[in-house]
Amino acid sequence: MVAAGLLKIGDVAARSGLTVKTIRFYCDEGLIHPASRSDGGFRLFSPDVFEELTFIRTLRALEITLPDVMKILESRRSGICTCTSLQSTIRSKAGEIEEKISALRAMHIELMDLLNDWQDCGGQKP
Amino acid sequence: MVAAGLLKIGDVAARSGLTVKTIRFYCDEGLIHPASRSDGGFRLFSPDVFEELTFIRTLRALEITLPDVMKILESRRSGICTCTSLQSTIRSKAGEIEEKISALRAMHIELMDLLNDWQDCGGQKP
DNA sequence: CTTGACTCTCCTGCAAGGGGAGAAGTCATC
DNA sequence: GATGACTTCTCCCCTTGCAGGAGAGTCAAG
Numbered sequence: 001m002v003a004a005g006l007l008k009i010g011d012v013a014a015r016s017g018l019t020v021k022t023i024r025f026y027c028d029e030g031l032i033h034p035a036s037r038s039d040g041g042f043r044l045f046s047p048d049v050f051e052e053l054t055f056i057r058t059l060r061a062l063e064i065t066l067p068d069v070m071k072i073l074e075s076r077r078s079g080i081c082t083c084t085s086l087q088s089t090i091r092s093k094a095g096e097i098e099e100k101i102s103a104l105r106a107m108h109i110e111l112m113d114l115l116n117d118w119q120d121c122g123g124q125k126p
Numbered sequence: 127m128v129a130a131g132l133l134k135i136g137d138v139a140a141r142s143g144l145t146v147k148t149i150r151f152y153c154d155e156g157l158i159h160p161a162s163r164s165d166g167g168f169r170l171f172s173p174d175v176f177e178e179l180t181f182i183r184t185l186r187a188l189e190i191t192l193p194d195v196m197k198i199l200e201s202r203r204s205g206i207c208t209c210t211s212l213q214s215t216i217r218s219k220a221g222e223i224e225e226k227i228s229a230l231r232a233m234h235i236e237l238m239d240l241l242n243d244w245q246d247c248g249g250q251k252p
Numbered sequence: 253c254t255t256g257a258c259t260c261t262c263c264t265g266c267a268a269g270g271g272g273a274g275a276a277g278t279c280a281t282c
Numbered sequence: 283g284a285t286g287a288c289t290t291c292t293c294c295c296c297t298t299g300c301a302g303g304a305g306a307g308t309c310a311a312g
Contacts, residue, residue: 020289094237147300
């Protein structure tokens, strides 16, 4: 063990449910930062990273883009209240989700209509 | 005009609502085929292409992938009844859409809960 | 014949990572 | 201290469905 309490990327991946690739990618993108590096160059993470990764996962599940996630994380870290921007981001996402839901509903109805029309196809070319 | 009744890619784009880039891309991918080429190499399309492009747009709006779209188009062109494969494709897409809708609903509820929890933030760091 | 609009092919890039190569680090054991 | 198994490192290419641009060639009109 290189340092007490610090975790290697594989441990972080296993406990967070994300892949090593993804965590490395988030580091490269500046979303998270390893607490330090081992002498050999291994990324070493503080356990605090799990809270951040959970936060990131939540935002990503809402299809918030990585640049937006980064902005929110930076605000959060800087101690500036992100309530307003976060709320507006989330509110707009909620709106997008509503739109998507109705678009999908319309699609679903259209699909069902299509299937009904073809019930009696009988092997003919459509 | 190089040939009577044939359209250049720009005309097809303008009337179909797709971009020139997209049409060229569909040609490259083999989804559609120009009726011929001009001596200088311009793609020339029969007006029949609009029907196919409309069909493609419908399938794409359902988020059916281009390879799947191509399969369906090929079956359609070959005269083989595509009812079965088309129906199964569409049925699975309908299933996916249902899943997406419920996932989005869950997200939406989660978002609303989040927003409600933050009603009384009062400028504090979350 | 020239001009301007259109089109050609080829290359690069996007989101959000995944896959793999080849080299190097780490840890436990002998 | 050396070995062997496992992990991690960086670097590069792949994905989907196009968009953007470079540089060159084509078309139709004046």
